[in-house]
Amino acid sequence: MCRTGQDPDGEEDLDATDAVFSSLLEDSAEELYEQAPCGYLSTLMDGTIAKINTTLLGWLGLSRRQVVGRMRFTDLLTVGGKLYHETHFAPMLQMQGEVSGIALELKAAGKQRMPVLVTSKVKTSDDGEPLLIRTTVFDARDRRAYEKELLRGRQAAEEARRQAEDARRQAEEARRQAEADRERLQEALAVLQQNLLPAALPTVPGLEAASYYHTASPDLLGGDFYDLFPLDTDRWAFFLGDVCGKGPQAAAVTSLTRYTLRAAALHDPDPVTVLTTLNTVLHERYTSGDTRYCTAIFGILQPGDRQVGLDLASGGHPSALIQRADGTADYLPTPGGMLVGVLPQAQFTPARTQLFPGDTLLLYTDGLTEARTGPDRELYGEDALRDFTAARPPAGPQDLITALTGLLAGFGDGLDDDTALLALGVPTILPTPDPTSASEHLT
Incomplete structure (x- = not known):
């Protein structure tokens, strides 16, 4: 079909059209580049x-x-x-x-x-x-995907900057805090250790004690802690807890926490009062945007003729587990205890019981119960820990700690958090109390 003005072959009009298109393409190439x-x-x-x-x-x-x-x-x-x-x-x-x-x-x-x-x-x-x-x-x-990537990069850069700034502030504050603490609590400084954990547990008349500490990473300082020390000739104090985070900041909080607990216990050993003092110190110390907190159990042991009195309080920490001499095992409930250091006023839950010959008290951090097990990587959990403990013969703190050490090793890479264990038990035959033993530790 021929268009108007075209010859039958259309060759003349086609040539003209090609010339127009060529001219348009030449003009539009630069325009396309610019616009x-x-x-x-x-x-x-x-x-x-x-x-x-x-x-x-x-x-x-x-x-x-x-x-x-x-x-x-x-x-x-x-x-x-x-x-x-x-x-x-x-x-x-x-x-x-x-x-x-x-x-x-x-x-x-x-x-x-x-x-x-x-x-x-x-x-x-x-x-x-x-x-x-x-x-x-x-x-x-x-582009939403790009914005997410940009945000992730900004957060990583900001986190690196914040950590560097925190390290600088921490070093300066540690120096000032050490000077103030040395002035206020010179007597307590004499008994403090530089290490985050005690080198060895003391010998307690009428009690047996054992402990274990698992480090999740050799490259990071953990935040778990525990201690056992005398208050006077017939009373002993213990604590176990977990500071949030890892690294130098967590280690500094751990050191401050152990120091405060020891000093507060010497002033007033009531467990709730001790945790309240620690809460005040942590909240006031880390109240300017860099919140640091911990969970903790603090308790007092008072050996008697045929049993040991136990008073403790918990601040957001997993309940203590008691293995009885008759082969049963159950938790000592401490519901409602709040994290230590988050709020200016915190509630802590007290509990009281008696330990009799053959009984063992177990304290642990959540690295144990939150370990991942099995092909589905499920939490080990408190029920499994209670069943494991009940299935073992009541042979004392060291036997229980040894069994739990093997359990932790069996978790393999499912155990990805630091774990502290402290077991305190009453021997089947109680020895005669020796008041000089606690006096030696007090001096």
């Missing part, structure tokens, strides 16, 4: 901008005169974007000749930070020599 929905620029190998399109200039709020031959590509980036370009983007481009879809930030018009995705490719000569770099810049402000 493209993405930014384009070409740079020399040193990064100097040789060509840039109107779209990218509009994002930047700059004129072509300000940019071409006067600025480098990195001058268009934010501080973070420039750092990433120098440490990652540029080395990858040099090695591979092409880098695609890298997240950076531009210094956009109005001093705004504009997230972009950048693709660059090195153009080479026929003999392989690099000539220039062609770069495409995509607006990524509406």
Whole structure:
């Protein structure tokens, strides 16, 4: 079918149409480059901008005169974007000749930070020599995936900065705190140990004691702690707990916690009062945005003629477990005890019982009950611990700790947290109390 004005063969009109299309394509190629929905620029190998399109200039709020031959590509980036370009983007481009879809930030018009995705490719000569770099810049402000990646990067950088700042503040505060503590509690300083855990448990008349500490990582300081020490000639104090977190900050809190518990017990050994004092110290010490807290059980043991009186209080810690001489095992409930150091006023739950010959009290941190077991990686749990303890013959603290040590080893990589164990028991035959034993520790 022939169009109006065309000859039957249509050759003359086709030639004219081709010429029009050719002219349009020639005009639109430059327009497409300038008004493209993405930014384009070409740079020399040193990064100097040789060509840039109107779209990218509009994002930047700059004129072509300000940019071409006067600025480098990195001058268009934010501080973070420039750092990433120098440490990652540029080395990858040099090695591979092409880098695609890298997240950076531009210094956009109005001093705004504009997230972009950048693709660059090195153009080479026929003999392989690099000539220039062609770069495409995509607006990524509406890309949810990019925003998540950017947020993750910002959080990682902020966390690194915060940890460095915390370390500096911690060192200075530790010095000031040590001087103040030395002045207020000079007598208590004489009995404090530099280590976070006691080197050995003392010998307690009328009691047996055993402990174990599992470190989840040799590269990190843990936050679990325990201790056993005399109050006077016939009363002994013990505590076990878990500071949140790991590393030097957790270790500093652990040291402060052990120190405070010992000092508070010498002043007033009531378990609830001791935990209340610790709560006040931690809350006041870490109240300026860097909250630190712990869980803890503190108790008093008073050996008698045929039994040992036990008074304790819990602050957010797993309940103590008692293995009785008749082969039963059950928890000593302490419901409602709150975390230590979170609130200025906290409630702590007291409990009281008697330990008779053959009974053993077990304290533990949640690394034991929260270990992952089996193919489904389920929590070991308190019920399993009670059943495990009840299934063992009541042979005293050391036997129970040895069995639990084997249990922990069997968890393998399912045990991913520090774990502290402290067992206190009454021998089947109670020895005659020797008041000089506690006196030696007190001195």
